[in-house]
Amino acid sequence: MLFHASSDDPDMLYFSRFRASDPYLAFTLGNKKIGLTVPMEYSRMSKESAFDEVLLLPEIREAAAKRFKLAAGVVPDDCQLVIHLAELYQIDEFQVGSRFPAGLAFKLKDAGLKITAAENGNLLPQRLIKTAAEVESLRKGNRASAAGLRVVAKTLADSKIRNGLVIHEGRTLTSERLRELISIATLAEGAVALHTIAASGDQGCDCHNAGYGPIRAGELIVVDIFPRRVDDGYWGDMTRTFLKGTASDAQRRMVRTVKRAHELGISVIKPGVTGGKVQDAVEAFFAKEGYKTIKNSREPEGFFHAIGHGIGLEVHEGPSVRPGSIQKLKKGMVVTMEPGLYYRGLGGCRIEDVVHVTAGGNEKISSAPYKWEIP
DSSP, X not given: OEEEEOTTSHHHHHHHOOOXXXXXXXXXXXXXXXXXXXXXXXXXXXHHSOOSEEEEHHHHHHHHHHHTTOOTTOOOXXXXXXXXHHHHTTOOEEEEOTTSOXXXXXXXXXXXXXXXXXXXXXXXXXXXXXXXXXXXXXXXXXXXXXXXXXXXXXXXXXXXXXXXXXXXXXEEOBHHHHHHHHHHHHXXXXXXXXXXEEEEGGGGXXXXXXXXXXXXXXXXXXXXXXXXXXXTOOBOOEEEEEEESOOOHHHHHHHHHHXXXXXXXXXXXXXXXXXXXXXXXXXXXXXXXXXXXXXXXXXXXXSOSOSEEEOSSSSSEEEEESTTOOOBOOTTOEEEEOOEEEETTTEEEEOBEEEEEETTXXXXXXXOOOOOEEO
């Protein structure tokens, strides 16, 4: 396997267990992991990473320059470095993932080195099955999400209603202010929350609308918090729906139905079940309860998105938990469960938790109250 990426690439981070802000080369030789680094990172990589061997980049550059008979002062490029390493370690072929730089891949192939892409781009399919340590990191990521949800609930509880608007600490509460408070709460738990959703009213019907402007009394507020842990790069991902004031009967029924769908979906998750079956069970439940869905429209409504997704070093990764998925869940996989209903004029409701697939079924590794109507 061949890598050229920083730790922002989830495969590189999983492979190396090393946080690096700049792209660097790494590869395998049998079961051996080898990384290249600059002098200022050599000591840290040697001590902290999962590499079996750490090569000093200036030494490799010098040897590559001699191999290619480069003029004095000319630095070998990444292609020449890889060709040199392949010859040095007698490697005829490298396998790369879907995010490997295309330009470098083409140059290596033009130079005569065989480069093959991993099937479906999955260079490290073992990432699908989480270790106990990974599950614990995901649990901590969701503690950060829960901290953000707690601050939303407290903010709404501490607020007053004036002329139909929610007033907090003497000023109108906005989606922007809620995101600011959420960011502070998640950071205190060691995670950074970017692109948080705090969308009220019809904004909540656009699933990835972050929300903007004043929060109004009596409107559903979809709050989706997915922070990434600073220490190890694992994510949390939780959603709750709130309302400040008094809900209508239609809002109460919709939230109650989404919560029941959420419970149903979790109950279906176990080894051997396909993601498509989980999706089908929830879609059938919503239809039975009389909630119409319109998909593939410029203005979809009802339950029109996937019921969940895998989560780990990416907030959205395998396994597939969506309509038509034939991928079977296996022990050790971690997925979200996030049913929702969305109708303009009524608002949106989504409830999301993170579930670890176990031998006997599953365990929920996220926890936060479901109380949503805050007087």
